[in-house]
Structure formats: C-alpha cells, structure tokens
Amino acid sequence: xxxxxxxxxxxxxxxxxxxxxxxxxxxxxxxxxxxxxxxxxxxxxxxxxxxxxxxxxxxxxxxxxxxxxxxxxxxxxxxxxxxxxxxxxxxxxxxxxxxxxxxxxxxxxxxxxxxxxxxxxxxxxxxxxxxxxxxxxxxxxxxxxxxxxxxxxxxxxxxxxxxxxxxxxxxxxxxxxxxxxxxxxxxxxxxxxxxxxxxxxxxxxxxxxxxxxxxxxxxxxxxxxxxxxxxxxxxxxxxxxxxxxxxxxxxxxxxxxxxxxxxxxxxxxxxxxxxxxxxxxxxxxxxxxxxxxxxxxxxxxxxxxxxxxxxxxxxxxxxxxxxxxx
Amino acid sequence: xxxxxxxxxxxxxxxxxxxxxxxxxxxxxxxxxxxxxxxxxxxxxxxxxxxxxxxxxxxxxxxxxxxxxxxxxxxxxxxxxxxxxxxxxxxxxxxxxxxxxxxxxxxxxxxxxxxxxxxxxxxxxxxxxxxxxxxxxxxxxxxxxxxxxxxxxxxxxxxxxxxxxxxxxxxxxxxxxxxxxxxxxxxxxxxxxxxxxxxxxxxxxxxxxxxxxxxxxxxxxxxxxxxxxxxxxxxxxxxxxxxxxxxxxxxxxxxxxxxxxxxxxxxxxxxxxxxxxxxxxxxxxxxxxxxxxxxxxxxxxxxxxxx
Numbered sequence: 001x002x003x004x005x006x007x008x009x010x011x012x013x014x015x016x017x018x019x020x021x022x023x024x025x026x027x028x029x030x031x032x033x034x035x036x037x038x039x040x041x042x043x044x045x046x047x048x049x050x051x052x053x054x055x056x057x058x059x060x061x062x063x064x065x066x067x068x069x070x071x072x073x074x075x076x077x078x079x080x081x082x083x084x085x086x087x088x089x090x091x092x093x094x095x096x097x098x099x100x101x102x103x104x105x106x107x108x109x110x111x112x113x114x115x116x117x118x119x120x121x122x123x124x125x126x127x128x129x130x131x132x133x134x135x136x137x138x139x140x141x142x143x144x145x146x147x148x149x150x151x152x153x154x155x156x157x158x159x160x161x162x163x164x165x166x167x168x169x170x171x172x173x174x175x176x177x178x179x180x181x182x183x184x185x186x187x188x189x190x191x192x193x194x195x196x197x198x199x200x201x202x203x204x205x206x207x208x209x210x211x212x213x214x215x216x217x218x219x220x221x222x223x224x225x226x227x228x229x230x231x232x233x234x235x236x237x238x239x240x241x242x243x244x245x246x247x248x249x250x251x252x253x254x255x256x257x258x259x260x261x262x263x264x265x266x267x268x269x270x271x272x273x274x275x276x277x278x279x280x281x282x283x284x285x286x287x288x289x290x291x292x293x294x295x296x297x298x299x300x301x302x303x304x305x306x307x308x309x310x311x312x313x314x315x316x317x318x319x320x321x322x323x324x325x326x
Numbered sequence: 327x328x329x330x331x332x333x334x335x336x337x338x339x340x341x342x343x344x345x346x347x348x349x350x351x352x353x354x355x356x357x358x359x360x361x362x363x364x365x366x367x368x369x370x371x372x373x374x375x376x377x378x379x380x381x382x383x384x385x386x387x388x389x390x391x392x393x394x395x396x397x398x399x400x401x402x403x404x405x406x407x408x409x410x411x412x413x414x415x416x417x418x419x420x421x422x423x424x425x426x427x428x429x430x431x432x433x434x435x436x437x438x439x440x441x442x443x444x445x446x447x448x449x450x451x452x453x454x455x456x457x458x459x460x461x462x463x464x465x466x467x468x469x470x471x472x473x474x475x476x477x478x479x480x481x482x483x484x485x486x487x488x489x490x491x492x493x494x495x496x497x498x499x500x501x502x503x504x505x506x507x508x509x510x511x512x513x514x515x516x517x518x519x520x521x522x523x524x525x526x527x528x529x530x531x532x533x534x535x536x537x538x539x540x541x542x543x544x545x546x547x548x549x550x551x552x553x554x555x556x557x558x559x560x561x562x563x564x565x566x567x568x569x570x571x572x573x574x575x576x577x578x579x580x581x582x583x584x585x586x587x588x589x590x591x592x593x594x595x596x597x598x599x600x601x602x603x604x605x606x607x608x609x610x611x612x613x614x615x616x617x618x619x620x621x622x623x624x625x626x627x628x629x630x631x632x633x
Contacts, residue, residue: 125370132377134620136555138587139609142594143380146387146602187376194373220359241462248464250558251587255594275466275558282473282562290478297470308462312455 004063007035022062023054034061126198133191141255144184149175149256152183156268170266176258179267184252189242196241196315200234201227203322233321237314244307248300250275274300388610391603396611401568401589404598411608413570414584417485418615420571421564421585422553424489425496429549433500434542438530440501441508454505460498468494469559477563485571485583488564495556496549503548507541508534540626547623555616557587566592586612 002018007030010017019027028034038060042052052064075081156173163169173179204227212222228235258270259280274296285293351357395410402409436453443450472491477483511534519529535542565582566589572578586608593605 128374128377130620131617132373134551134555134616135377135380136557136587136612136616138555138557138590138594139380139384139613142590142605142609143376143383145594146606147379147383190373218355218359220362221355223362244462248462248466250464250466251591254558255591275464278466278470279558279561282470283565285562294470294474297467300464301467304462304464304467305459308459311462312458 020062022060024058026058028061030061035064038064129191129194137251140184141252144256148180167265171269173268176256177268177270181253181257189246192242193238196238197235200231204230233318237311240311244304248304250279254279384610387606391607411589414586414589416571417584418586421485421488425492425553428493429496429500433497434504437501437504440505457498457501465556466558472563482580483565483582484580485564488560491559491563492553496553499549500545503545504542507538511537544623544627547619551616551619557591560585560588
C-alpha cells in the first residue's frame, strides 16, 4: 500500500519511500536534495503564494510544495525578533524541522484555553477578590461613613438642586441615606457574584469553546454566543445567592442607611431595612419590643430562606446541566 | 501578470481577498472585540477601586494611631485623650474561641458522617443542603437566635451568648470544607484500613481524620476569619463593655463583653475625633487579624500532600 505523508514524518518514522517518475522521465527518491531541486525552478510572486506542480529538471522530486508560517509584521521586542530569526535559521535545516515541530506542539499544548488570562494575572485578581470578600462588613460601614458619603455628597446635592423636581432626587443627602447604602452593599456582594460566575464560566466544557474557535468565531463572539449562554444558569444562581446575602446584610446598612422608619422615593433620604432595624433596636429593646422585633426577624428569615434555597437549587441544576454537556 | 494588490488572479486562491484575512480595526467584529475587552478591563479595575480605597484609608487613618498603648489600654471616655482597646481584642479572641470549641467537634464529626454516607442517604443530602443554605444565613438572625436561646434564658448579655451566635455562623463553613477534605482522602487508604480489620470508628478516627487534617484546619481557619469580623450577632448577645474580661482576679463570664467589631460600630458614629480614630485603628487591627487567619487557612491547604 502506498500512502502520502509529510517527508519529515516519513523520515522520523523510518518509512520506506517509493521512487516517483518526474516530468523529465527520471525516477527519483524523496531526499532534501531532490526537494530543493524541485523548488529551484519555482518563482515566488509578490503575495508569496506559489504552487510547484510537476517541476522541470532531472533531479526534481515531483510532489513538493512550500509551507507557510504566520508571523506578525512587526515585533516590538528586539530579543523576540532575534530569537525568532535564529529559530527559523535552525528550522531551515533538516534537523531543525523536527525540533521546530516539537516546539510548536509544546507551545500549543501549554495553552489549552485560548481565551484565558495569563496565570499570574488571574491568580492576582482572584486573590484580590478574595480579599474584598474577607473584609468585615463593619469595616465597610466605617469606610462608607467616612469615604463614600463625603465623596458623593456634592454630586447628590447638585442633582437635588438642579433636578429636584424628579422624585428620585427629591431630598438632599444630609448624611446616611439610601444611595450610600446601595453603593457599599453592591461592593460587598460583588465578590459573591464574581466567585460563582467564575466557577460557572470555567465549568463550560472547553470543547464548546474550541468548536466555536474552530468555526472561525472571534474571542468575543465565542464568549457572547457560546460561553455566556451555557454558563447563564450558574451565573443567575450566583446573582440570586448574592441577592440573599444583600437581604441579610446588617452592619454596613445599620451604619449607612440612616435608621429612619420611613419610605421615601428619594435616593438621598434616610430609610431602614429589616436587618438594620434589628441591629439598632435589639440592644435596648424592652419586654414589649422584643416580640415585635422577633416577628421582624421571622419575616427576614422567611425572605432570605426562600431566596437562598432558590439560589442553591438553581446552582445545583446548573452544574447538573453542564455536566451533561461535558 | 497584472494582479491587483491583495487579490489573486490565478491558482487555487483565485478571487480570494487576501487583505481581508488580515486583522484590521475597520472590520466590525475586530472593533467590537477590542471595545468589549476594554469594557471588561475597565469593570475589573472599577471593582478593585473600593478595595484599594479601603486598604489605603485603613493604613492612613488607622496606621498612625498604632502603638502598644492601643493594645493594652481600655477604651477612652468621650472627651478623654489616648486610650486603646485591649479589652476588645481579648474579648474577640475569647468569643471566637468559644464558637470554635463548639463548632469544631460538631462540624467535623458531622462531616465525617456526610463524607461516608451513601449517595442515596436522605438524611445526609438534607443536612448538606441545610448547610449550604445556612452559609447564606443572615448573621443578624444568628444573633436573634442566641438572644432568644441564651440571653433570655440566662437573663444577661454574655460572651457565651456571643459564642453561640458565632458558632451557628461557623458551623456550615467548618462542616462543608471538612466534608470535602475527608472525601479527598483516597479510597485505597480507607479500604486498606478496613482490610486490616479496623472498625469504621477506628478507620474514621485513625485514618480519615488524620489524613484530612490540613483540609479540616483550613475550614476552621476560614470560619474563624469570618466569625472574627462578624458584628451583627454580637450587638445584642455579647453587647459591649468598657472593662476587662478578667478584672480583680475574677472572670466576668456572665457580663457584657467587648469585641473589636462592636467597638468599631460604636465608635464610628461618635462625634469625638479620638474615638473615631480608635475605630479606624481597631478596623485596621481587625482586618489584619482576619487576613492572617485567612492566609493561614489557605496556606495550610496549599501545603497539603496529594496522594
């Protein structure tokens, strides 16, 4: 049986060669000499696309073609350029071919998920997000009181002055209020969402990603068209869990929301939440207040339980679904 | 041959626009990709701004008050100068210690059961699900529970009540990480122990738990780190005190006790600069303690031998 494989492969596997008859009528063996003889007569056009079909010459091996290597036009790093030049000088030699193939195989193998960040950046970001989650909520409250409120107050009061007719900006920000509480709370639940969403995105089987790349999708077409829809359930479960966290979050809100038992549409007016109410009223509660506060705690418990169970179920189903696709 | 630049007029690539294969910003899909990458990077940086701001403020406003007096003296009265929060540090360690003593046996032993229960075990999956739900349990409700169970029945605010509240918050973390750690022990070790004639109690006690020890400790340290920073459950269980836990040679076990977290909360709202500064310094100390516990926990599991 006669097959057609690449010369380097045949050589490395010690396959026996067949002699082929060329245009000049001579039977030639495949060697690097006969290959060079075939290419000697070829001319390279401007776009470098040349086909050497049935070459002239007595010593020319009849099936020879060029290999292309894709490189950037320019390299910013001169050392990289020099190394590449060296590599290709080496690769031109016969022995170099084998080395080059090995290197290429290694290089591809080391980067299985093409859309991943470099490990160091990924690791650093992950640790920073862990850090964000590890900071106690009372410290966030302190920070909100002394950093967030002074920073946003001028902008809020300007909005109230210019657009006070909008109910949303109906009052000015005197100190603690809804908006600072919202800002700090969103920072506090961010690590939960990030951590669960990261897990969901990593759980997408890499063959889906590879298939999308293989069809010619760009990185972002892959992310939007394939990865996000596949991970959507998990991400949504994470958002629900984070919502549950926010419902029960106490200290930052007790310090920032203003503890006013009122409901106002304005973003800048003080308000109250169940958890903050408990935190502020329980320490000094008399025998008449304790049952009322216990009832408030029961309502809070019911709300968070429903949301948390929903989130946990969503995540469970999501991980079952991606397992099926694997 | 009059070839227009970029297109090929002969050969197998005839009519193919080769320039079109190059990466060009004029193509919408390239441009969209770059814009989206930019947005993602910007959002990541935006998410990190609060972190750097918190760390910067802690270092600035808390750092300059850091001294030995801070760790050894009692909290100052409103117009007093100086002072510290030594009693709050002791109180935090004491309350978290009680919580750890309660949660470690319960958490690890239940994890030993969960890890060895079969897949169909209804009780095990119910406990596991409850544990997962409990990780999202609002910390203030743990305080309400401890208030009802301990404060109302003993009639006084105490570190014990605070410890019970923190125990509820630590339990799911300890239990779930311990279950993972015990599950990670290779089956061959367990089978070898059973093959040698060990009872299942001996297997658990002498093979599974010692092998899983680094993982168990990681879970405990992470739970401690979380508990040390909790404020809400302590507000109306341990309350606060301006005095030492041990004074005049006797333990004030059934009296209100100070903790760092509650000190920060109390002093943050004060109009007196000295107390606000102390709140920042206490926040710095608390964050350092929490981070130390966190890093220690993660380092323990990183050094773990894989079988």
